[in-house]
Amino acid sequence: MFTLNQYSSSALLIDDMVKHIVTALEQAIEQRGRASIAVSGGSSPIPMFKKLSEQSLPWNKVYITLVDDRWVDTTHADSNENLVMKHLLINKAKLANFIGFKNNAPTPFAGEQYTQDKLREIPVPFDVVILGMGEDGHTASLFPHAENLHHGLDMHSGKLVVGMVPLTAPHERMTLTLPAILNSHHIYLLLNGKSKKQVLEKALQGHDVDEMPIRAVLEQKKVDVIGFWAE
Numbered sequence: 001m002f003t004l005n006q007y008s009s010s011a012l013l014i015d016d017m018v019k020h021i022v023t024a025l026e027q028a029i030e031q032r033g034r035a036s037i038a039v040s041g042g043s044s045p046i047p048m049f050k051k052l053s054e055q056s057l058p059w060n061k062v063y064i065t066l067v068d069d070r071w072v073d074t075t076h077a078d079s080n081e082n083l084v085m086k087h088l089l090i091n092k093a094k095l096a097n098f099i100g101f102k103n104n105a106p107t108p109f110a111g112e113q114y115t116q117d118k119l120r121e122i123p124v125p126f127d128v129v130i131l132g133m134g135e136d137g138h139t140a141s142l143f144p145h146a147e148n149l150h151h152g153l154d155m156h157s158g159k160l161v162v163g164m165v166p167l168t169a170p171h172e173r174m175t176l177t178l179p180a181i182l183n184s185h186h187i188y189l190l191l192n193g194k195s196k197k198q199v200l201e202k203a204l205q206g207h208d209v210d211e212m213p214i215r216a217v218l219e220q221k222k223v224d225v226i227g228f229w230a231e
């Protein structure tokens with residue numbers, strides 16, 4: 001089920017979202033001794049990452065990975081791994097365990113198996129998956145009309161990650177597949193600004209997943225999804 005939480009300011013949104021994340025991670029650590037979170041890149045999560053990094057948690061028991069990355073060097077300005085290093089794995093959170101996607105393979109397709117093997121270290125189901133959404137309706141790097149989109153959405157592929165070549169954004173990508181995203185206890189969708197609200201409304205009005213892959217997450221019945229929106 002999808003629920004949208006709306007806030008009168010982004011500061012209030014961040015406070016509440018961080019509370020949700022911390023509660024889920026604390027609960028997992030209490031029950032299983034470890035917790036896991038997969039996070040988006042892009043610009044939306046940056047202020048939330050900083051607040052999250054300041055929280056008092058046994059971060060050495062928290063495993064962090066990405067929901068997607070661009071196939072660029074990890075020091076590149078467009079690398080989601082670089083973003084997480086700079087904005088999340090700081091302050092108290094620098095003690096967390098991080099597993100990124102990028103490896104030395106020439107393409108994300110050639111690198112799938114290596115990353116998939118590395119990701120086996122992470123406790124699953126993920127306790128929290130933080131998604132974003134692009135203006136084109138993509139989420140993670142599941143991009144509209146991309147040639148490989150059906151592999152990313154295939155609930156029976158047995159794959160955690162697949163390569164993707166977006167038609168609507170730069171860089172080849174590697175993305176968690178839909179079944180990997182849905183192998184989670186909580187999915188939080190972070191949305192900032194009027195235009196993302198309009199994109200969300202359009203997504204909720206239709207069913208063509210190829211046109212707007214975010215619909216695959218909004219329409220599924222396996223995991224509850226909470227949207228966090230502020231103008």
Ligand SMILES: O=C1O[C@H](COP(=O)(O)O)[C@@H](O)[C@H](O)[C@H]1O
Pocket residue numbers: 039040041042043044045067068069070080131132133134135139140141169
């Ligand atoms: O390319 C990407 O875009 C989405 C949305 O990013 P935003 O900058 O509009 O917040 C992001 O969720 C994804 O992780 C990223 O690789």
